Amino acid sequence: MKIADRFYALGGRRVQPVDVFNPATKAWTKGKPPPLELHHFQALDWDGKVLVAGAFTGKFPAETPVPKFYL
Numbered sequence: 001m002k003i004a005d006r007f008y009a010l011g012g013r014r015v016q017p018v019d020v021f022n023p024a025t026k027a028w029t030k031g032k033p034p035p036l037e038l039h040h041f042q043a044l045d046w047d048g049k050v051l052v053a054g055a056f057t058g059k060f061p062a063e064t065p066v067p068k069f070y071l
Contacts, residue, residue, distance in 0.1 A: 003045050011038050
């Protein structure tokens with residue numbers, strides 16, 4: 001997902017830091033990890049911030065829906 005001049009890659013199994021790509025410098029950096037494991041979600045740009053909605057957490061086959069949105 002792209003917000004302003006950066007691209008963000010996030011989510012997946014395990015708690016992993018957000019990867020941030022700056023096309024001006026052609027460099028990847030590590031952002032902060034999410035507060036919990038998040039997967040199978042939709043990421044949106046909300047007023048210049050990443051909004052994660054409709055996520056699941058946990059290991060297969062006992063994944064549970066995340067009860068709130070994360071910014």
